[in-house]
Amino acid sequence: xxxxxxxxxxxxxxxxxxxxxxxxxxxxxxxxxxxxxxxxxxxxxxxxxxxxxxxxxxxxxxxxxxxxxxxxxxxxxxxxxxxxxxxxxxxxxxxxxxxxxxxxxxxxxxxxxxxxxxxxxxxxxxxxxxxxxxxxxxxxxxxxxxxxxxxxxxxxxxxxxxxxxxxxxxxxxxxxxxxxxxxxxxxxxxxxxxxxxxxxxxxxxxxxxxxxxxxxxxxxxxxxxxxxxxxxxxxxxxxxxxxxxxxxxxxxxxxxxxxxxxxxxxxxxxxxxxxxxxxxxxxxxxxxxxxxxxxxxxxxxxxxxxxxxxxxxxxxxxxxxxxxxxxxxxxxxxxxxxxxxxxxxxxxxxxxxxxxxx
Amino acid sequence: xxxxxxxxxxxxxxxxxxxxxxxxxxxxxxxxxxxxxxxxxxxxxxxxxxxxxxxxxxxxxxxxxxxxxxxxxxxxxxxxxxxxxxxxxxxxxxxxxxxxxxxxxxxxxxxxxxxxxxxxxxxxxxxxxxxxxxxxxxxxxxxxxxxxxxxxxxxxxxxxxxxxxxxxxxxxxxxxxxxxxxxxxxxxxxxxxxxxxxxxxxxxxxxxxxxxxxxxxxxxxxxxxxxxxxxxxxxxxxxxxxxxxxxxxxxxxxxxxxxxxxx
Numbered sequence: 001x002x003x004x005x006x007x008x009x010x011x012x013x014x015x016x017x018x019x020x021x022x023x024x025x026x027x028x029x030x031x032x033x034x035x036x037x038x039x040x041x042x043x044x045x046x047x048x049x050x051x052x053x054x055x056x057x058x059x060x061x062x063x064x065x066x067x068x069x070x071x072x073x074x075x076x077x078x079x080x081x082x083x084x085x086x087x088x089x090x091x092x093x094x095x096x097x098x099x100x101x102x103x104x105x106x107x108x109x110x111x112x113x114x115x116x117x118x119x120x121x122x123x124x125x126x127x128x129x130x131x132x133x134x135x136x137x138x139x140x141x142x143x144x145x146x147x148x149x150x151x152x153x154x155x156x157x158x159x160x161x162x163x164x165x166x167x168x169x170x171x172x173x174x175x176x177x178x179x180x181x182x183x184x185x186x187x188x189x190x191x192x193x194x195x196x197x198x199x200x201x202x203x204x205x206x207x208x209x210x211x212x213x214x215x216x217x218x219x220x221x222x223x224x225x226x227x228x229x230x231x232x233x234x235x236x237x238x239x240x241x242x243x244x245x246x247x248x249x250x251x252x253x254x255x256x257x258x259x260x261x262x263x264x265x266x267x268x269x270x271x272x273x274x275x276x277x278x279x280x281x282x283x284x285x286x287x288x289x290x291x292x293x294x295x296x297x298x299x300x301x302x303x304x305x306x307x308x309x310x311x312x313x314x315x316x317x318x319x320x321x322x323x324x325x326x327x328x329x330x331x332x333x334x335x336x337x338x339x340x341x342x343x344x345x346x347x348x349x350x351x352x353x354x355x356x357x358x
Numbered sequence: 359x360x361x362x363x364x365x366x367x368x369x370x371x372x373x374x375x376x377x378x379x380x381x382x383x384x385x386x387x388x389x390x391x392x393x394x395x396x397x398x399x400x401x402x403x404x405x406x407x408x409x410x411x412x413x414x415x416x417x418x419x420x421x422x423x424x425x426x427x428x429x430x431x432x433x434x435x436x437x438x439x440x441x442x443x444x445x446x447x448x449x450x451x452x453x454x455x456x457x458x459x460x461x462x463x464x465x466x467x468x469x470x471x472x473x474x475x476x477x478x479x480x481x482x483x484x485x486x487x488x489x490x491x492x493x494x495x496x497x498x499x500x501x502x503x504x505x506x507x508x509x510x511x512x513x514x515x516x517x518x519x520x521x522x523x524x525x526x527x528x529x530x531x532x533x534x535x536x537x538x539x540x541x542x543x544x545x546x547x548x549x550x551x552x553x554x555x556x557x558x559x560x561x562x563x564x565x566x567x568x569x570x571x572x573x574x575x576x577x578x579x580x581x582x583x584x585x586x587x588x589x590x591x592x593x594x595x596x597x598x599x600x601x602x603x604x605x606x607x608x609x610x611x612x613x614x615x616x617x618x619x620x621x
Contacts, residue, residue, distance in 0.1 A: 221453035226441030
């Protein structure tokens with residue numbers, strides 16, 4: 001097989017520490033980026049962009065965020081939905097109050113606001129671990145959603161309690177609101193995801209990422225070699241919430257266009273994103289994407305296949321889809337509890353050795 | 359064993375008492391460690407040896423007594439303060455970061471040498487990149503020293519026991535400590551692995567000038583390596599002195615060493 005590092009000698013540590021030290025990986029990433037930014041918008045229609053790729057990319061960003069916290073730092077969180085809501089409501093308030101600052105800074109800023117909120121709700125992690133922490137973050141989920149329902153200031157006292165994204169433009173293209181251009185929306189979200197996936201990968205392989213993993217793997221030893229649990233855990237909560245908040249902002253403003261807290265950001269969102277990283281692979285950037293793809297794209301594909309291919313009614317197809325996805329999740333977790341990213345790693349190992357078994 | 363001409367005290371422990379509830383684990387222990395020496399702590403199981411190390415690097419907070427490290431007297435130290443001031447350790451039961459590679463474990467040991475902020479790290483350019491490369495070089499020196507080049511990129515959870523112990527030593531050395539606490543570095547090893555580990559301990563001591571506090575049950579190793587030996591028994595200080603004194607101390611023989619079997 002062509003995929004192997006044989007013959008690719010590293011003469012210095014700089015090359016050895018490159019993001020993708022194996023040349024074939026670099027080509028694959030390049031091809032993926034070319035397809036993402038070149039081919040996809042040219043070839044696919046509005047339905048694909050709006051209904052499949054947008055949610056996939058946005059959920060990838062959210063999964064990336066949760067993976068930083070749960071996969072890299074080992075802190076279980078069930079508050080993802082609420083943190084997405086914080087991002088969504090932040091970007092809404094910013095869009096309404098300061099329409100002049102531009103949409104991209106708004107999304108980043110709502111990430112920053114979510115990071116602050118996430119850090120506060122991360123404080124219990126200094127005392128409690130595992131399932132107990134999950135319950136503490138559950139409190140964040142219920143409290144924040146209650147807050148967004150109850151306090152009129154957050155939804156500008158609209159009669160329905162809904163928030164609607166006003167139209168915003170980037171370089172002349174409308175990216176939010178009902179008249180938004182699907183290609184512009186796609187480019188915007190894809191750019192966000194690409195940039196922050198790279199940033200996540202960089203953080204994960206540097207000092208901060210190693211400190212997170214040290215806390216995850218053996219917190220006492222980490223503390224005794226100078227990793228401060230307070231800083232490591234809260235920074236993981238902050239960075240994770242930053243990502244989740246931006247995902248929430250894009251989810252509301254770019255994808256949904258309007259949202260109501262109890263429906264759009266309920267606990268099912270938290271579980272959905274958690275399942276994504278468990279199925280995709282904990283502690284893996286690639287896994288976040290694979291998990292999001294599995295839980296966003298596959299159900300839609302399955303449904304389309306049944307409705308268009310077998311002529312089942314859409315109601316029946318939806319029920320069958322739920323059953324099949326459930327079975328697939330269980331099947332995958334039995335076959336490979338470490339997620340799709342591990343399957344990919346095993347496949348790569350096999351490819352390296354091919355045609356020899358070991 | 360490099361006895362220095364002017365034995366400066368690097369660490370002095372005075373009247374340390376530690377109890378968990380009614381259990382008295384350490385009962386007014388006082389001893390000192392001189393710069394550059396290999397200091398062993400021995401004693402039967404449950405004597406309080408590991409607790410003593412935990413007190414020194416700030417993980418346990420003693421109820422009484424004080425610790426003077428490099429001239430600064432404290433009642434207790436926070437673990438990161440101890441690490442910052444140059445105390446590193448290994449653990450009795452290996453406490454490596456199992457999901458990470460050997461290299462990453464050792465690099466984590468250098469986390470206190472690295473300062474760049476989240477922003478630079480996310481971009482991985484400029485100072486973050488320079489810092490990462492500098493520390494990689496330092497980590498590679500330790501990898502060379504311990505002869506673990508081949509397992510650099512392997513996840514440590516899958517390594518055999520002896521190698522894991524070696525990686526753990528590497529992680530402690532990565533911090534360039536002045537005082538290295540080794541908690542049973544040779545436990546569970548075969549004689550060949552033990553010899554290797556002894557060699558590493560001596561080399562660390564002589565090449566890097568690191569002061570070493572060692573807990574070990576193999577008396578051959580202890581008597582050969584140590585400059586001075588402290589004996590604990592049920593939290594009490596039984597004896598303290600050079601290996602020969604300790605070996606012939608009747609209390610120590612009764613409590614721990616025993617007498618050779620007649621053949």
